[in-house]
Amino acid sequence: MSNEKGVFHATSFTNKASTLGTASPGREFLKQLLGKTIRVVLKDKLILIGILSGTGHDRNLVLSDCDAFHREGEELISRGNVIVPEEKISKISIPIPLQEEKDEETKEEKK
Numbered sequence: 001m002s003n004e005k006g007v008f009h010a011t012s013f014t015n016k017a018s019t020l021g022t023a024s025p026g027r028e029f030l031k032q033l034l035g036k037t038i039r040v041v042l043k044d045k046l047i048l049i050g051i052l053s054g055t056g057h058d059r060n061l062v063l064s065d066c067d068a069f070h071r072e073g074e075e076l077i078s079r080g081n082v083i084v085p086e087e088k089i090s091k092i093s094i095p096i097p098l099q100e101e102k103d104e105e106t107k108e109e110k111k
Helices: 024-033 099-110
Strands: 037-042 047-055 061-069 078-084 088-091
Touching: 024 047, 037 061, 047 078
Parallel strands: none
Antiparallel strands: 037 047, 037 088, 047 061, 061 078
8 A cells, every 4th residue: 555645545344244255246346436436416416426435334335535516517515525325325327537538548558
């Protein structure tokens, strides 16, 4: 693990008894998303975009560096770290990178 400032390192841990190899497909999917930017739409239509930094055994999501909007493209309401209760979630998605970001990733891969 790097000690660089500003670099996010996702960590997965639990206080439940070991269930190694028995995680549900949904939990495995969430583990793959740890440390990645996700978009969460709440039932009240609020949109949260942030880094998935963890989950709770009660199915809450923890988002870091989270931005909140009423509608995509509108003015930012707030920014910070958020715990999202499972019962408030309507939809979870992975934002599609802009073409510029894809071009940068392709350049880095070619190096």
